[in-house]
Amino acid sequence: MAEASTVLRRLSPLATQNTVSIGFLPPMTRITLRGEPDAARRVGEVFRAELSPDPLRANAAGARAALWLGPDEWLLLAPEQAGLAASIEAACDREHGCVIDVSHRQVGIEVRGTAGATVLNAGCPLNLDLKAFPVGMCTRTVLAKADIVLWRREPELFHVECWRSFAPYVLGVLKQASRDCGF
Amino acid sequence: MLLIPCPYCGPRPELEFRHAGEAHVVRDPSLSSDAAWGAFLYARSNTRGVIAERWRHASGCGRFFNCLRDTVSDNILQTYKTGEPRPDLALDAATRRQLGDVAPDQSVAATEAAR
Numbered sequence: 001m002a003e004a005s006t007v008l009r010r011l012s013p014l015a016t017q018n019t020v021s022i023g024f025l026p027p028m029t030r031i032t033l034r035g036e037p038d039a040a041r042r043v044g045e046v047f048r049a050e051l052s053p054d055p056l057r058a059n060a061a062g063a064r065a066a067l068w069l070g071p072d073e074w075l076l077l078a079p080e081q082a083g084l085a086a087s088i089e090a091a092c093d094r095e096h097g098c099v100i101d102v103s104h105r106q107v108g109i110e111v112r113g114t115a116g117a118t119v120l121n122a123g124c125p126l127n128l129d130l131k132a133f134p135v136g137m138c139t140r141t142v143l144a145k146a147d148i149v150l151w152r153r154e155p156e157l158f159h160v161e162c163w164r165s166f167a168p169y170v171l172g173v174l175k176q177a178s179r180d181c182g183f
Numbered sequence: 184m185l186l187i188p189c190p191y192c193g194p195r196p197e198l199e200f201r202h203a204g205e206a207h208v209v210r211d212p213s214l215s216s217d218a219a220w221g222a223f224l225y226a227r228s229n230t231r232g233v234i235a236e237r238w239r240h241a242s243g244c245g246r247f248f249n250c251l252r253d254t255v256s257d258n259i260l261q262t263y264k265t266g267e268p269r270p271d272l273a274l275d276a277a278t279r280r281q282l283g284d285v286a287p288d289q290s291v292a293a294t295e296a297a298r
Contacts, residue, residue, distance in 0.1 A: 055191055055244075070244035071191055125184065125196035142198050142242045 018115040020183050022174045024167070025108035025159070029084050031076040032069075035097025040074060043099070046091040047076055047084075058138040058151050067138040067151055075149060075161070077108075106149075107167040109160040111174060115181055116158050120150070122177030130155055144173045185257070190264045191244045203237040206249040207269060230254060235269050238262075 033043055033051070040051040049061035051074045058067040067075040078084060085101035092099050111120060117128035123144035126133060138151035146169055149161035162170045185197040205227045214220050228234065231254060238250045251260040251272060261270055 055193075070246055073245065125198055139192065140243055140245070141195075147242050 018113070018118075018181075018183075020111065020113035020115040020119050020178050020181070022109065022111050022119070022171065022178060024171070025110050027080055028103065028108060029076075029078045029081050029101070030103045030106055030161075031078075031085050031088060032100050032102050033074045033076065033088075033092065033097055034072055035092060035099075036072065039092045039097030040072075043074075043076075043088050043092050043097070046088050047078070049076075051076075056137050056139050058136055058153075060136075060153070065151075067149065069138075069140055069149065105164060106161050107164050109162065109167070109171060109174070111158040111160060112156060114156055115178070115183065116156055118181055119174060119177045119183075120158060120160075122180065123173050124148075124150065126150070128152075143170055146170050146173075185259065187238065187250070187259055188262050189240045189243060189246075190248050190262050191246055192240060195240065195243055199240060199242040201239045201241040203239050203247065206235040206237045233260060233272060237265075 033040065037053060044051045044066065047064060047066065049064045049066045050059050051066045052059045052068055055068060058065055064078045069075050085099060089099040121128055124141055126141055133152055135152050135155055138149065140147060140149050146162055146166040148170065151159040153159050160170065186194040187197055187200050188194045210223060214223060233251055233253050236250050236252055237247055239247045247265050248262055249265060250262045253260060260272060263270060
């Protein structure tokens, strides 16, 4: 069992100057692509960010990012822009891929701070150590009872995507976890 | 918590996975009788020991894959992609003991002897 002083050092914001801030992100354009590598390559050219075939990797180019979710599935994130889905769909031959605008299906949540991983680990069973979950890694996983997409943008900045109807629950779980950690 | 090695994502917590029944159950198009159709739908091997199962990484990459699991010890021995043949696991006696796996006939004999 951990010594009380160890737990305090780890959890108390006063002892370690740990910080965490959690909040909704502004609306953005989100597009899912299911398709073969050829379709992914063509979409990447239009989207101006390569859709990496490497598992669990997010490729960020400026404000745009292509997140690997499965061997033939990507989530594209971009600042709000009307017509982006249509231009991508035009680039992606329907026979080889499926492009869907899911901008309003999902909500983005930002978890920032030195204690971000600790707070996320209250509900997420993945190892979020920087060695096991490095910057640029992304995956679909669970947070308590909700499915989320988790993406580490910076060592102390996580991007969480969850379905719109789960958003109050996910934010509540994260806020409660941060309170439990003493923030 | 079990760590299940997804063939696409690597070892991941069991919370992310859904079980999807026995693997390699192939429909025979020549099935004609109701009994044969019923057996295809419902009869499963119910193996005591190593069994091939379908699993889905539902809260991960979303892909189905196959998994060799020991139903006695709950050890997951190997996972492989859907469409690949079932790997031939040649486990020696020491490994089987380590996994807590005993051949069904031996365990029945042992139970009988204990009585």
